Amino acid sequence: MSDLLRRLGGVALLVVALALPLVLDDFWLQTGLFVMAAAIGAVGLTLLVGVAGQLSLGHAAFAAIGAYVYAWSTGETTTSVTGGGLPPVLGLALAALVAAGVGAAFSPVAGRLRGIYLGLATLGLVFVVRHLLLNLTDWTGGFTGRSVESFALGGFSFSNRDPDYLAVGGVEFEGLHRLWYLFLLLAVVACWLAGNLRASRTGRAWANVRDSETAAAAMGIGVARAKAAAFVVSSAYAGTAGAMLALAYGRVAPDVFSLTASVDFLVMIVLGGLGSVAGAVVGALFVTALPLVLAEYSSALPFLAAPGSGGLDPSTASRIVYGLAIIAVLVLLRGGLAGAGRRLRHRLGGGGPSGDAGTTDPDTPGPGPTGRTAPASGTTDPSTPDGSHPAAVTHPRSKETTR
Template identity: 65%
Template sequence: MSDLLRRLPLALGVLVAALLPLLATDFWLQAGLFAMAAVVGAIGLTLLVGVAGQLSLGHAFFAALGAYTYAWTAGEIGGRAAGLGLPPVLALVLAGVVAALAGALFSPISGRLRGIYLGLATVGLVFLARHLMVNLETVTGGFNGRTVAPFAVPGFSFSNSDPDYVAVAGVEFEGLHRLWYLFLAVVLLAAWLGRNLKASRTGRALANVRDSEAAAAAMGVHVARAKVTAFVLSSAYAGIAGALMALAYGRIAPDLFGLQLSIDFLIMIVLGGVGSIAGAAAGATFVVLLPLVLVQYSSELPFLASPGSGGLEAATLARLLYAAAIIAVLLFLRGGLAGAASRLRHRRDHSPPDTGGPPPVPPPDSTDPAPAHPGVPPRSKETTS
């Protein structure tokens, strides 16, 4: 019964997410697609940082690799930025595979470094990605980027160009509605795989490496191989996230995959709780939706100025709120949102029942000796000379 109660919030959350396209406007649908794409990438990074104890600031590189792999393999043959014309389903799979292969090629470095040293090494990948995206114009479209082919499966398209009319409960399901359920399915699969990985033998080995490499090696764990495994899995998650970002935007450019994106991914898992799948999802949703909501409703908020006016803009306020949230989490919410939720659940499960009667009488002091005979008071602790 307790397991059912613990899974009830997850089931309700999935149900609400499945029903949202029937009620939400196009703005919220588009924002939800951005958030779900970020959730996949954040799950991959929290597996790397929280489970394996490896720091990476190159998540944007693998996201860019996945995005351009999808755009190139699914793109039409011919034109300035030509493509291979492969089925979009295969292109989505290749986005994760190519990113994982790139992570494996980085294994000589990721298998030997850890902590801040690995983080600094991965920063170079972001600059490498920028150089490749700008100069490989036949694949990436150069500085201006390239359009992204819409997702489709045999007999069904996820774009507005599909002539088939689909309506549910009187709501016409256009491209955003259809992509919503595709993204939701990918998010649920990514979360399920990540949770199973944490509970598996591989996940326990990665946790041992995080806690102590020497102890893990003494237990028979191949430390370098474990590090490479975590990095490859995280890279695959980032590649899939990049492909979803490409589908959500419809057009990609190098500016989307800068160092700021890697920092945003790191903020997501810190706010949500490093090592937590649900925390990564909550942190990603907060980081993505906050600036979008502020920009959308900036005209209705009196303390926000329009862009270029010199006042407090929505993007600047979002960064300030990020900074305040990070400081608050580090000082008062160790473990992030997931840690706070876990502590609240623990207090609820272990709180004494409220019977409505008088408080219980405390037990007698065990230091007082019991009377030798009934009716005789115990001897005083003070002795007289």
């Protein structure tokens, strides 16, 4: 029953998303593009951090690699920068592949470290990649960056030209409208793949590695390999997201992919609820759209001052709001927004067990031999209808047992 409702809800959302370009103006379309690009990056990161349990602060580095690979491979050689002149589709695929390749190259580190140790090592990646972006000026254009060729598929360009005029239902479809559908397709495919991956053998192996490496190894999971694989997949997602950001901006520059961007990706998945694909999308919507919307409508909000006047300007306000949002979600909501939503559904639907099954993982094979996962089994109900949510939240340890 609840499964049917979820599907109907998904279809309804998709129909709305398909129809939105007919009514939205350019600002909202642009915002939507950024949100969808960020959502793909966030979904990739939630697979790594939420499902596989590896903290990464280097997501922006992989997004940067994707963005620049796309920009370089599809760009033409000019007086200032070189370019590959490849077809955009190939460029997009290369962006994901090269980012995944770099992720694989980093896997000797990723396979050996865990948790916050890995987070710190990946912190280094952001700075190293930024340094390369600034210095390999022939390829990247240095500090000012380089412009990005618009996407095209078989003579149909996702820009304002080629065809010059295209209208659907009386609304002229310009570059933003066309990109909207491309991004929507990519986002839906990415979420669908991520959901399936998480529920698959591989995803459950990752969750097992997250919960206890010793137990996972005892069950025959190659721990280093599983961790490296999670890193590679997440990097590919980041690369795709980077290429999409490049398309949405029409330009790439090193400052887009700073440490702040990495932190933003983390914030998205934490707000949404670690390990939840839908949560990652909601988190991306919140984090990406909030500063843009506050800036756009700052004149209508009385408590905001104009930028530079010393008062509370929109970008400061949005940063404080989302800093507070992170704190509030982590302190008040177990499992982020996704966890809260799941509990709400249980309460409303009444079909589920009253226990807080959302934070346990019904699909994970029983208690590990170390006994570390044992307390979780007490709150797990095998009849949980929520079986589509393996690996929902970071740890199976329940609040009651740790206090």
